[in-house]
Amino acid sequence: MIRKIFFILLISLLASCAEPEAPVVETTIDDRLNAELLRLGFTDGMPELPPVFGPYEPSVVVDKEIYITASAPYTPEGTWITGLVTHDTPAEHMLYAAELSVIQALNRIRLAAGGDLNNIGGLHHVVVMTTAPEGYPHVEMVAQATSEMIIRVLGPEVGAHSRSILRSISLPVNMTHETEIRAYLK
């Protein structure tokens, strides 16, 4: 009997010593997008799409398939990040350009999805386009950051994607970087 009481007391003691479980905080796509926007300096939420450079569309929807035009980095100040990546370009600069171009791409997808990223069913593929020269050591890291940012916003299920890195000798209007996302609606 004494042994039983001792055993129950021991279990109770161990249970009381265990760390309390952190409360699970449910976040929405909009919450996560806003957090990314704030982190990148967009204090007024998603910016308006800048005008395109010719007779083409920022996005096209066919049935449930969403196509977007390759998206360049557009800053909160309303300027483009231009200039080729060289071996002297700091990783942080390329990372900032990549993250801003993800925002542009998500913005185009959002508008194609009726203004709401919750209407996205999933992603097919992401293309990370860089002007980095051969041997530039941070391309893989930037591509990884691009994928992680997309998954942070859309979540692991909707945001899961295949990815390719495309090295372009230069990009239109001397853009530093571009991102293209192929998505589909629910």
Added chain:
Amino acid sequence: MIKYFLKTIMTLALILGPVSVWAQSDDYRDQATIDAAFKAELVILGFENGEYPDAAPKFEVTDNFIHVKSVSALKPDGTIAQGQVTVDVTTEDVVHASALACAATINQLKIAASGDLSRIRKVANIRYTTFTVADWWDYIPGSNSCSEMILRVFGKSAGAHTRHAEGHGTSEGNETYRIEMLAYLK
């Protein structure tokens, strides 16, 4: 005299008004209209009788989805536009090469659509590839050359598209320009 002038203006307004509205409206063109528009482009490019020469298929069709693989800028004399931008050719040459590659791509769509371009429901995405050096980034005129032709031939409903342009420092066969396209059949 003034009466005659006003009468002429009113007659012209009556004739051109509906034409202008039609041009801006979202409608699909019939086969004869699209064929005539494509023929006009071929005549301008110098193809005899506005007819495109026989070409081998360079596309894949899956259900109603057409993927036109990388298509070259074939000239009316049977040669392909060659040379690296700024080294051998100019931006104007790129504009012309883009129009030639665009005509070749439309011809591929025609083959995929069993000879009837009015069966093309939507041009979703165009990828432009230029053979260039790193310090050239004037891609817009070349891209616009084809984007405008697509809209002239198909109209806005079927022809409005997304796009992407990239440059490479090497090119198979020294080719200046190539186009890849994603489109849908009705």
